[in-house]
Structure formats: structure tokens, C-alpha cells
Amino acid sequence: MAKVELSVxxxxxxxxxxxxxxxxxxxCYSAKLPYENYLSAPDNETMLSLIRKVIGSGHYSTIxxxxxxxxxxxxxxxxTHQLVRHRHMxxxxxxxxxxKEKGEFDYITPKTIESNPELNKKFDDFMKNCSDFYQELIxxxxxxxxxxxxxxxxxxxxxxxxxxxxELIHLANLRLCTRAQLEIxxxxxxxxxxxxxxxxxxxxxxxxxxxxxGYCDEDKTCGRMKTKSELLTKSDL
Numbered sequence: 001m002a003k004v005e006l007s008v009x010x011x012x013x014x015x016x017x018x019x020x021x022x023x024x025x026x027x028c029y030s031a032k033l034p035y036e037n038y039l040s041a042p043d044n045e046t047m048l049s050l051i052r053k054v055i056g057s058g059h060y061s062t063i064x065x066x067x068x069x070x071x072x073x074x075x076x077x078x079x080t081h082q083l084v085r086h087r088h089m090x091x092x093x094x095x096x097x098x099x100k101e102k103g104e105f106d107y108i109t110p111k112t113i114e115s116n117p118e119l120n121k122k123f124d125d126f127m128k129n130c131s132d133f134y135q136e137l138i139x140x141x142x143x144x145x146x147x148x149x150x151x152x153x154x155x156x157x158x159x160x161x162x163x164x165x166x167e168l169i170h171l172a173n174l175r176l177c178t179r180a181q182l183e184i185x186x187x188x189x190x191x192x193x194x195x196x197x198x199x200x201x202x203x204x205x206x207x208x209x210x211x212x213x214g215y216c217d218e219d220k221t222c223g224r225m226k227t228k229s230e231l232l233t234k235s236d237l
Contacts, residue, residue, distance in 0.1 A: 004074040004106045004156050008190035012069035012162070013198055021165075022047035024062040025054040048201055055205070066165035070191055071158075076108035078153035079183045088167045093159040097145035100138060104131045106156035111182055127154065165202075168195065173209035178222040 014020055019041050026037040041047060054062055075083075084091050105127075113123050130150055137147040163171065168191070174180065175188040192206035210216045210225040221227055 004108070006075060006186060006190060007071075007073040008187065008194055009071045010068060010191075010194040010198070011071050011160075012067070013195070014066055017066055017165075017199055018044055018047050018051070018201075020065055021051050021063055024065050025050050025059070028054075028059070028062070060166045063165040063169070064167075067162060068165065068168060068195065069160065069162040070194070071160055072187065072191075073158045074106070074108070074156050075159070075187055076153060076183060077151075077155050077157050079108070079181075079187060080157050080159050081153070082181065082184050083159070083161065083187070086163075086167065086171055089161060089163040089171075091159055091161050094157050096148035096151060096155075100144045100147075101131070101134060101151070101155075103135075104128065105134070105151070107152070107154040108156055108183065109154065127152065168192075169205045172206040173212055176206075176208040177210065177218070178208070178224065179218050179220065 019038065022041055023034055023038040026032075026041075027034045030037055032040070051062075080091075080093060083089075084093075107127050109120065109123060113119050130152055133150055134147055137150070138144065172188055172192050175184050176192070178185070180188075196203045196206060205212075208224075214225070215228045215231050216222075216225045217228060
């Protein structure tokens with residue numbers, strides 16, 4: 001069981017991302033035809049000025065035209081089970097039906113277990129027992145699709161995920177919150193960082209929801225931002 005680390009690569013992003021969003025924004029408020037708006041697009045700063053104004057007004061359909069695709073390696077099945085619950089995303093994941101685990105399978109150890117030497121050893125031993133039994137099932141003719149029944153949520157997986165920019169912002173708003181599980185928080189942070197490398201202006205949008213709305217709306221707060229009730233005065237009630 002090799003120690004594996006999360007790897008996230010963005011494998012598809014429009015080269016004319018800003019211009020595409022600008023064209024969508026401009027078309028809503030211009031008598032010109034969409035392609036005319038595209039051809040007559042001004043410099044980036046001018047385009048971003050309009051884009052920020054439109055996004056700030058809540059006109060999010062304009063950023064749904066931007067499709068992004070990520071190659072994600074070495075995340076646990078527990079993490080991907082959370083990721084695939086998000087709407088408006090497309091996924092292609094390593095199949096446990098068709099791909100047999102060979103030798104001792106890779107797995108992800110949660111930090112809270114890894115930080116405890118005694119529990120970490122028991123965790124490793126348990127994973128080895130699972131791996132040994134999995135191999136025994138395969139060697140005795142059990143189909144991989146049935147042998148996978150004993151594979152734990154910690155088993156490492158790979159997945160290709162696609163989503164539009166609006167959904168990526170929504171994903172970041174939810175999963176960068178400290179109330180999200182650490183593994184998926186780390187994954188989404190890596191996805192956001194990959195996009196920000198190419199489009200730095202998106203940094204202000206790929207943030208936890210408390211930063212976006214200005215307060216914490218969780219039942220339990222980490223203390224980073226005041227809660228809504230703390231911000232309200234008696235005159236507001």
C-alpha cells in the first residue's frame with residue numbers, strides 16, 4: 001500500500017474565458033448581435049469591469065458558458081461520494097467493477113487517525129486485512145464487482161470532473177467552509193488554485209460562503225465570521 005498524495009490538474013479551460021463571459025454579459029444589454037460583441041470586445045480590464053458588475057448583480061447565467069474539466073487522482077471513495085452529490089457536474093470515475101486492485105490497494109488515511117500512532121497502526125493493519133481478503137476473493141474466482149464489497153471508503157480513487165464556472169464558485173463557497181470535511185476541503189482548494197493560476201481575477205469568488213455573504217450561516221461556527229444573529233441589532237428585528 002503505497003503512500004499516495006492528492007493530485008489535481010485542470011485539463012480543459014477556455015482560452016478566451018474572459019471574452020466569452022463578456023460576450024454573454026454584453027449581449028444582454030446591447031443591440032448588437034452576440035458575435036459582433038465578441039469581435040468588438042475591448043481590453044481585459046474593461047471586460048472585467050462589466051463582468052464583475054453583472055456577477056455582483058446576481059446574473060450568474062453569464063458564467064455558466066464556461067466549462068472546466070479536472071483530472072483528480074488519489075482521493076478516497078468517501079471524498080468522491082461527497083463530490084458526486086453536487087448538481088450540474090459530470091463525472092467519470094475509476095470503476096471498481098472493471099479495474100481489479102492488484103497487490104495491496106492504495107488508501108487515504110484521515111489526518112485525525114494519522115496523527116495518533118496507535119490508531120494509525122491499527123488502521124494500517126485493518127487495511128492490509130481488507131486487501132488480503134480482497135485478493136483471496138479474486139484468486140478464488142469472485143468477480144471484481146462482487147469482491148469490491150469489502151473495499152473500504154478509504155480506498156484511493158481517480159475521477160475526471162467537469163463543471164461550469166457558476167457551479168465551481170458554488171462548490172468553493174460550500175466546500176471551502178471549515179465545516180466541510182478536511183479531505184474535500186483540500187481537494188476543492190486545489191481545484192480553485194488551479195483555476196486561479198490561469199485566471200487570477202477569480203480569486204475573489206472562489207472563497208468560503210461566509211466571505212461571500214459577509215456572515216456565517218452554519219449552526220456551528222468556526223468563529224471566522226460573525227453569525228447573522230450577531231450582526232442584527234434590535235432595530236433590525
